[in-house]
Amino acid sequence: xxxxxxxxxxxxxxxxxxxxxxxxxxxxxxxxxxxxxxxxxxxxxxxxxxxxxxxxxxxxxxxxxxxxxxxxxxxxxxxxxxxxxxxxxxxxxxxxxxxxxxxxxxxxxxxxxxxxxxxxxxxxxxxxxxxxxxxxxxxxxxxxxxxxxxxxxxxxxxxxxxxxxxxxxxxxxxxxxxxxxxxxxxxxxxxxxxxxxxxxxxxxxxxxxxxxxxxxxxxxxxxxxxxxxxxxxxxxxxxxxxxxxxxxxxxxxxxxxxxxxxxxxxxxxxxxxxxxxxxxxxxxxxxxxxxxxxxxxxxxxxxxxxxxxxxxxxxxxxxxxxxxxxxxxxxxxxxxxxxxxxxxxxxxxxxxxxxxxxxx
Amino acid sequence: xxxxxxxxxxxxxxxxxxxxxxxxxxxxxxxxxxxxxxxxxxxxxxxxxxxxxxxxxxxxxxxxxxxxxxxxxxxxxxxxxxxxxxxxxxxxxxxxxxxxxxxxxxxxxxxxxxxxxxxxxxxxxxxxxxxxxxxxxxxxxxxxxxxxxxxxxxxxxxxxxxxxxxxxxxxxxxxxxxxxxxxxxxxxxxxxxxxxxxxxxxxxxxxxxxxxxxxxxxxxxxxxxxxxxxxxxxxxxxxxxxxxxxxxxxxxxxxxxxxxxxxxxxxxxxxxxxxxxxxxxxxxxxxxxxxxxxxxxxxxxxxxxxxxxxxxxxxxxxxxxxxxxxxxxxxxxxxxxxxxxxxxxxxxxxxxxxxxxxxxxxxxxxxxxxxxxxxxxxxxxxxxxxxxxxxxxxxxxxxxxxxx
Numbered sequence: 199x200x201x202x203x204x205x206x207x208x209x210x211x212x213x214x215x216x217x218x219x220x221x222x223x224x225x226x227x228x229x230x231x232x233x234x235x236x237x238x239x240x241x242x243x244x245x246x247x248x249x250x251x252x253x254x255x256x257x258x259x260x261x262x263x264x265x266x267x268x269x270x271x272x273x274x275x276x277x278x279x280x281x282x283x284x285x286x287x288x289x290x291x292x293x294x295x296x297x298x299x300x301x302x303x304x305x306x307x308x309x310x311x312x313x314x315x316x317x318x319x320x321x322x323x324x325x326x327x328x329x330x331x332x333x334x335x336x337x338x339x340x341x342x343x344x345x346x347x348x349x350x351x352x353x354x355x356x357x358x359x360x361x362x363x364x365x366x367x368x369x370x371x372x373x374x375x376x377x378x379x380x381x382x383x384x385x386x387x388x389x390x391x392x393x394x395x396x397x398x399x400x401x402x403x404x405x406x407x408x409x410x411x412x413x414x415x416x417x418x419x420x421x422x423x424x425x426x427x428x429x430x431x432x433x434x435x436x437x438x439x440x441x442x443x444x445x446x447x448x449x450x451x452x453x454x455x456x457x458x459x460x461x462x463x464x465x466x467x468x469x470x471x472x473x474x475x476x477x478x479x480x481x482x483x484x485x486x487x488x489x490x491x492x493x494x495x496x497x498x499x500x501x502x503x504x505x506x507x508x509x510x511x512x513x514x515x516x517x518x519x520x521x522x523x524x525x526x527x528x529x530x531x532x533x534x535x536x537x538x539x540x541x542x543x544x545x546x547x548x549x550x551x552x553x554x555x556x557x558x
Numbered sequence: 559x560x561x562x563x564x565x566x567x568x569x570x571x572x573x574x575x576x577x578x579x580x581x582x583x584x585x586x587x588x589x590x591x592x593x594x595x596x597x598x599x600x601x602x603x604x605x606x607x608x609x610x611x612x613x614x615x616x617x618x619x620x621x622x623x624x625x626x627x628x629x630x631x632x633x634x635x636x637x638x639x640x641x642x643x644x645x646x647x648x649x650x651x652x653x654x655x656x657x658x659x660x661x662x663x664x665x666x667x668x669x670x671x672x673x674x675x676x677x678x679x680x681x682x683x684x685x686x687x688x689x690x691x692x693x694x695x696x697x698x699x700x701x702x703x704x705x706x707x708x709x710x711x712x713x714x715x716x717x718x719x720x721x722x723x724x725x726x727x728x729x730x731x732x733x734x735x736x737x738x739x740x741x742x743x744x745x746x747x748x749x750x751x752x753x754x755x756x757x758x759x760x761x762x763x764x765x766x767x768x769x770x771x772x773x774x775x776x777x778x779x780x781x782x783x784x785x786x787x788x789x790x791x792x793x794x795x796x797x798x799x800x801x802x803x804x805x806x807x808x809x810x811x812x813x814x815x816x817x818x819x820x821x822x823x824x825x826x827x828x829x830x831x832x833x834x835x836x837x838x839x840x841x842x843x844x845x846x847x848x849x850x851x852x853x854x855x856x857x858x859x860x861x862x863x864x865x866x867x868x869x870x871x872x873x874x875x876x877x878x879x880x881x882x883x884x885x886x887x888x889x890x891x892x893x894x895x896x897x898x899x900x901x902x903x904x905x906x907x908x909x910x911x912x913x914x915x916x917x918x919x920x921x922x923x924x925x926x927x928x929x930x931x932x933x934x935x936x937x938x939x940x941x942x943x944x945x946x947x948x949x950x951x952x953x954x955x956x957x958x959x960x961x962x
Contacts, residue, residue: 218612
């Protein structure tokens with residue numbers, strides 16, 4: 199399967215999963231894969247998290263105005279100086295987020311092979327919506343007087359709908375070949391994606407309603423939007439992914455992409471030989487302490503590999519979708535090097551997908 | 559509503575050992591000897607477990623409660639959204655919001671409550687409404703029905719409200735509360751203030767004044783805003799809001815006082831905060847953020863629990879053999895190095911946090927093979943948290959994986 203073509207089958211990819219499964223890492227990885235395939239990519243980040251920039255080797259977190267985070271010339275060496283100058287009009291120096299104030303929307307857009315990223319919090323979306331509706335001047339007062347809070351409570355999901363409405367606007371504008379959305383953690387993701395359908399029931403008329411129905415239309419069209427669920431090969435994340443996936447399909451009608459299994463561990467050939475036999479074969483005599491430690495570590499790992507296999511099999515049984523397995527990296531943080539390794543693995547998994555898997 | 563810190567603020571340790579914990583004795587202003595996690599569950603009346611989502615906070619909270627019961631206390635744990643099988647094991651799913659007894663062989667008692675934020679809010683409305691009709695009108699209002707789901711911080715506040723209610727009931731020696739996976743740590747600490755602020759919204763209160771001053775009292779710009787909101791979102795939205803605040807009339811004071819009481823409880827030096835995290839860098843960063851916010855408010859963490867820590871195999875400087883490449887021994891040796899590298903990196907990541915929350919006690923729980931579904935599993939966790947207690951049966955031989 200051609201990786202670029204596969205990534206392009208949907209304009210918006212919503213990366214969703216429980217907190218702690220590595221959503222942000224997979225967001226960055228998937229964006230990297232698409233960019234390496236020659237596409238222009240925009241990441242939309244909803245919570246102002248720091249991990250995203252760190253993955254690309256940058257400091258701070260992304261700002262409201264799209265910033266280039268991954269330049270094409272030297273893949274996976276982002277942040278080694280000179281970043282930000284390459285692409286025409288790339289805002290933000292050194293990835294440091296710029297202040298909202300005084301910013302003017304930029305017409306700069308990612309070029310093929312680059313990844314750009316921007317923040318889009320519910321408050322950003324709300325203020326932008328108000329500005330679009332001629333309420334720019336009073337928006338500050340609305341926030342400080344608490345009126346917005348009352349309105350947002352009265353219309354549950356309005357913040358989420360406004361965020362998704364903005365995503366839809368970006369999708370329609372064709373700003374990037376692929377838009378990768380780092381969704382809120384499950385629970386939040388569920389409300390986030392069901393908000394538009396919920397709002398259609400609540401709001402009977404007006405622009406908000408039409409906004410919601412546009413969003414629902416986008417979410418239901420697999421050529422425009424798909425979910426990339428992310429899970430870990432562990433019991434609770436697998437259970438929650440299965441549950442959430444069916445619910446999203448049923449309640450939102452959103453098309454599920456393959457499941458990304460993050461931190462997958464391949465069996466280690468040779469690990470099933472016990473230490474004594476292995477030592478004898480290698481002609482090495484081990485001290486008692488070393489022998490015991492090696493054996494304890496061996497059993498620990500074998501047990502874990504067994505659990506990984508068990509959970510991956512269960513995931514496949516309960517949610518029969520193709521899986522994209524991304525290896526567990528034995529490193530504490532994700533930086534450009536790690537991202538490069540993950541992207542290579544993910545691209546390989548996508549390339550190995552059966553031709554009809556994505557188009558189904 | 560003021561946001562002033564309580565009278566007993568940072569540095570004031572004079573009443574820090576109200577719970578009577580001996581090792582937590584104040585040595586002087588600002589100096590406190592670290593209390594162990596054991597003294598926290600044995601002496602403190604209120605324990606708030608906080609930290610990032612997905613690190614096993616619910617399991618740790620329940621294990622602390624189990625331990626308190628084992629030490630003879632009447633313990634109650636408030637869980638928020640536990641995994642189904644654990645909820646079943648705690649018997650908490652049968653009756654949300656109501657403590658249910660968890661059977662076990664311990665001298666104390668253990669109750670578990672699964673928080674139902676909406677139900678908790680309903681109880682508050684029942685408590686503070688003047689008449690049954692008023693309560694009915696509020697509960698029927700659409701804005702009210704959305705409140706727990708849509709107003710950020712409400713779930714957090716309801717967890718704290720439940721905590722307050724259980725603490726004041728005097729039926730328990732210790733109430734341990736698990737907190738919702740909060741996107742922003744401040745949501746938890748600010749929740750009482752945010753809710754009262756919402757309920758005291760001046761604009762809508764102006765709107766429900768007698769008609770002669772009603773909308774005239776509001777400035778023109780705001781009127782324009784309300785008209786726009788009606789136009790954009792539908793007139794029902796504004797009508798619902800007005801109806802809600804009208805129905806709420808007269809209850810603000812009760813709610814306000816209650817929120818103040820909850821806030822005082824959270825700021826009380828006898829309330830212990832246990833920061834729970836996993837050793838992963840992103841979780842540690844989030845936990846550090848939370849610990850800093852606590853410290854800013856003079857509510858420093860009493861203990862840090864690092865859950866799911868990789869065990870370390872063999873002591874430092876152990877001689878791992880250089881096996882010939884391609885042999886099984888080479889794979890086995892590299893496995894050990896890999897696992898120990900993870901352990902070392904994890905340790906480096908959470909040691910920084912441990913130093914930051916010092917003198918808070920630090921306890922670690924090793925990565926276990928399976929999830930915790932039952933009381934035996936909780937006992938096993940407690941065994942790791944309180945190392946002098948016999949463990950319920952370790953899943954792995956981690957005897958060589960002891961952490962400093």
